[in-house]
Amino acid sequence: MATTVTQAAPAHSTLAGGTLPRWATPVLLGVAIALGYALNVTTGLAGWFGTTLVIGGIFILLQSGWSFRVEGRRHAVDRLATTLVYSTFIAAIVPLVSVLFTVLVKGLTVMSWTFLTYSMRNVSPRAEGGGVGHAIVGTLQQVGIAAAFAVPIGILAAIYLVEYGRGRLARWISFFVDVMTGIPSIVAGLFIFTAFVLGLGLERSGFAAALALAILMLPVIIRTTEEMLRIVPNDLREAAYALGVPKWRTVIKVVLPTALAGIVTGAMLAIARVAGETAPLLLTTFLTQSYNNNPFQGPQSSLPLFIWDQITSGTPASVDRAWGGALVLITIIMLFYITAKLLAARFAPKG
Amino acid sequence: MAETAPSTSPISGASVRRGDRIFSGLSKGAGTLVLVIMAAIAAFLIWRSIPSLTSNTVNFFTYEGWAPDANPPAFGIAALAFGTLVASFIAMVLAVPVGIGIALFISLYAGRRLASSLAFVTDLLAAVPSIIFGLWGLQVLLPGSQGLQVWMNDYLSWTVVFRNTLDLYGKSLFLASLVLAIMILPTVAAVSREVIVQVPAGHKEAALALGATRWEMVKMAVFPFAKPGMISAAMLGLGRALGETIAVALILSAAFTINLHLTEPGGNTFAANIALKWNEAGGNGLSALVASGLVLFFLTLTVNMIARWIIARRAEFSGAN
Numbered sequence: 001m002a003t004t005v006t007q008a009a010p011a012h013s014t015l016a017g018g019t020l021p022r023w024a025t026p027v028l029l030g031v032a033i034a035l036g037y038a039l040n041v042t043t044g045l046a047g048w049f050g051t052t053l054v055i056g057g058i059f060i061l062l063q064s065g066w067s068f069r070v071e072g073r074r075h076a077v078d079r080l081a082t083t084l085v086y087s088t089f090i091a092a093i094v095p096l097v098s099v100l101f102t103v104l105v106k107g108l109t110v111m112s113w114t115f116l117t118y119s120m121r122n123v124s125p126r127a128e129g130g131g132v133g134h135a136i137v138g139t140l141q142q143v144g145i146a147a148a149f150a151v152p153i154g155i156l157a158a159i160y161l162v163e164y165g166r167g168r169l170a171r172w173i174s175f176f177v178d179v180m181t182g183i184p185s186i187v188a189g190l191f192i193f194t195a196f197v198l199g200l201g202l203e204r205s206g207f208a209a210a211l212a213l214a215i216l217m218l219p220v221i222i223r224t225t226e227e228m229l230r231i232v233p234n235d236l237r238e239a240a241y242a243l244g245v246p247k248w249r250t251v252i253k254v255v256l257p258t259a260l261a262g263i264v265t266g267a268m269l270a271i272a273r274v275a276g277e278t279a280p281l282l283l284t285t286f287l288t289q290s291y292n293n294n295p296f297q298g299p300q301s302s303l304p305l306f307i308w309d310q311i312t313s314g315t316p317a318s319v320d321r322a323w324g325g326a327l328v329l330i331t332i333i334m335l336f337y338i339t340a341k342l343l344a345a346r347f348a349p350k351g
Numbered sequence: 352m353a354e355t356a357p358s359t360s361p362i363s364g365a366s367v368r369r370g371d372r373i374f375s376g377l378s379k380g381a382g383t384l385v386l387v388i389m390a391a392i393a394a395f396l397i398w399r400s401i402p403s404l405t406s407n408t409v410n411f412f413t414y415e416g417w418a419p420d421a422n423p424p425a426f427g428i429a430a431l432a433f434g435t436l437v438a439s440f441i442a443m444v445l446a447v448p449v450g451i452g453i454a455l456f457i458s459l460y461a462g463r464r465l466a467s468s469l470a471f472v473t474d475l476l477a478a479v480p481s482i483i484f485g486l487w488g489l490q491v492l493l494p495g496s497q498g499l500q501v502w503m504n505d506y507l508s509w510t511v512v513f514r515n516t517l518d519l520y521g522k523s524l525f526l527a528s529l530v531l532a533i534m535i536l537p538t539v540a541a542v543s544r545e546v547i548v549q550v551p552a553g554h555k556e557a558a559l560a561l562g563a564t565r566w567e568m569v570k571m572a573v574f575p576f577a578k579p580g581m582i583s584a585a586m587l588g589l590g591r592a593l594g595e596t597i598a599v600a601l602i603l604s605a606a607f608t609i610n611l612h613l614t615e616p617g618g619n620t621f622a623a624n625i626a627l628k629w630n631e632a633g634g635n636g637l638s639a640l641v642a643s644g645l646v647l648f649f650l651t652l653t654v655n656m657i658a659r660w661i662i663a664r665r666a667e668f669s670g671a672n
Contacts, residue, residue, distance in 0.1 A: 043502065043505075043506075050496070050498045050499030050502050051498070053499070074564055074567065075564060077564070077566055078564035078565055078566040078567070080566075081565075081566035081569070082460070082565065082566070084452060085452045085455050085456050085460050086456065086460070087452075088448075088449045088450075088452030088453045088455075088456060089453065089456055089461075089469060091449045091452075091453075091536070092449075092453050092469065092472055092473055092476060092536060092540070093469075093472060095476070095533045096472055096475060096476045096479070098487070098491060099479055099483060099484065099487045099491075100479075102487055102490070102491055103483060103487075153381045153384060154381075156377055156378045156380075156381035156382075157378065157381040157382040157384065157385060159378045159381075160375075160378035160379050160381060160382035161382060163378070164375050164378055164379060165379075165382065169379075169382075169383070170382070172386060173382045173383065173385050173386060175659060175663070176385050176386055176389050177385055178655070178659045179389070179652065179655045179656055179659060180385060180388070180389060181655075182587065182590045182591065182594075182651055182652075182654075182655035182658075183392070183594070183648070183651065183652075184593070184594020184595070184596065184622055184647060184648075184651055185481075185594070185596060186594065186596045186622045186625055186626065186644065186647075187392065187396075187594065187644055187647060187648045187651070188392075190396060190625070190640075190641055190644040190648075191391070191392045191395055191396065194395040194396060194398070194399040194641060195391065195395045198399060199395065215388060218385070218388075219385070222385070246367040246370055246371055247371050247374075247375075248370045248371050248373075248374035248375070249370070251374070252374075272478055273478070275480070276478075276479075276480020276481065276482065276483070277480070277481070278480070278481060278482045278596070278597040278626075279481070279596035279597050279622065279625075279626055282597075282626050282629060282630075283625070283626075283629055304480065304482050304597075307482050307483075307486065308482060308597065311485075311486060311489070311601060319490075322486060323486070326482075326483045326486055329480060329482075329483070330479065330480070330483060333478055333479075333480065334475075334478070337474075337475070337478050341471070341474075
């Protein structure tokens with residue numbers, strides 16, 4: 001609730017009637033915390049989660065009541081709405097901070113060079129030690145292969161939608177790209193399993209997992225590339241046509257380079273999005289505790305699968321390793337994510 | 352950006368047309384691939400679920416239980432459908448007001464710096480993988496929300512859904528709903544924000560000029576304009592919650608009965624069941640899981656198509672922009 005303190009009291013002239021004093025919000029917040037704590041003790045309401053909710057409720061009641069008496073109904077409602085809108089800020093911040101903080105603190109307890117480079121070969125779930133090296137290799141290879149499929153196909157599809165697509169086919173594709181964004185990741189895994197493992201008789205492998213990830217990446221890449229191509233000014237295209245450049249060379253030499261930074265950003269965001277997917281990998285690869293540098297053959301681990309395996313083992317040592325894996329995974333994702341955002345900010349079209 | 356074709360290169364009409372044909376064909380093929388993949392997903396899932404559906408000895412839609420590899424095979428999705436719909440619905444109910452609040456905060460209430468940092472935070476929230484939310488839910492939220500659940504049982508047990516007859520508070524549908532709500536929050540916030548920033552400034556300023564408070568301005572100028580977008584934001588969030596797998600699989604203790612007491616251990620969803628049963632399933636078991644995945648696919652497909660249709664219709668008819 002701390003941020004409600006920053007809320008600026010609306011400026012009122014004497015014509016507009018009474019207003020709450022500026023110190024109203026912090027004082028009420030203090031009272032609410034005291035009351036919430038008292039209720040915590042008397043009714044046995046335990047836990048930070050419930051107590052926070054109750055403190056919020058008490059604060060809202062007090063503020064609304066006071067404001068209603070002094071300022072009237074309309075301003076009381078306005079204050080209530082403002083408090084609620086500000087508290088949604090908390091609702092977004094608290095889980096994120098809690099998740100990142102827990103991952104960092106618990107992950108650092110097992111972090112070491114050994115943890116980053118060793119595999120889990122011959123390490124029993126109960127024993128400490130072992131590492132995520134094999135899982136890092138798996139994740140990088142699988143996500144890399146997925147990107148190798150999804151990025152070119154996605155860019156081509158976006159080019160079709162922006163430069164060529166007219167009429168019904170383009171409308172259908174555009175609609176289904178949006179719908180495809182909402183496909184549950186586990187369904188992508190089921191599809192690759194039924195089509196490639198049962199249908200074509202290939203074995204479950206890192207490559208199959210990469211195909212499932214590619215399906216999840218494709219719509220994201222198409223959408224972001226499409227947005228980027230649409231903001232390329234038409235003047236550039238027309239200038240190229242006027243020089244007699246054929247359309248396909250205009251697209252390749254003029255349109256794509258102009259939109260390149262945005263396209264790269266979109267691709268990196270898509271990679272960050274699928275790197276943590278677990279469900280499709282669970283269906284399309286077998287888990288292994290050893291290094292496997294060949295995604296086309298045999299079981300291959302990956303960071304999400306490693307975490308899943310360590311959680312479900314359930315021993316204290318393995319849960320610690322799960323947090324360690326989570327820290328590595330989230331670091332990789334955040335690196336991609338933040339680089340993408342920086343790129344986007346650096347090359348954002350001006351004006 | 353000048354295209355410097357050397358004067359010696361023979362650019363004839365024929366070569367230009369061939370290049371254009373090849374390139375437009377390629378890009379058209381890539382676009383069509385999207386349709387092909389969507390159709391192939393449906394086709395392969397249907398093809399692979401037929402064997403188990405024909406061998407099933409009980410009603411697939413109403414039976415509460417999952418024994419596709421038993422003899423005779425008996426499995427049904429009643430409990431899965433219940434768990435999926437209830438958890439996703441609660442998640443949507445929790446996430447939509449908060450998500451819209453975040454969108455309002457970013458676009459109307461906060462100053463520019465605070466707004467952009469909160470936008471970054473919600474984006475980061477979207478980037479946290481499902482499995483990490485599951486781990487966090489299990490190890491942080493489960494103990495953290497215990498007190499609230501006990502309290503709700505003590506004071507709200509007349510609602511039935513918060514009654515806990517076992518006095519056991521652990522991996523429950525309620526907890527799964529909380530985690531799902533956090534996970535779909537960025538989706539709801541991002542889509543709502545997109546429509547809120549499109550509200551014409553004239554509408555907002557007119558409301559304020561007539562003496563409306565900020566909330567009255569939101570109610571009278573922003574909501575009517577942004578309502579269809581917010582509805583589809585809610586549905587897109589629902590779609591994400593329906594298909595969310597790993598976090599839910601970690602947080603539920605899989606059961607195949609319908610239990611209205613949401614804080615009691617148990618509950619199951621389509622996606623979680625597939626993930627948990629996959630590696631122990633035999634041939635018919637895999638086929639049965641594919642069948643439940645098919646139901647999930649059509650469920651999310653329907654929800655997403657309705658959501659997209661609402662957005663598309665709004666874009667066509669709204670006079671703004």
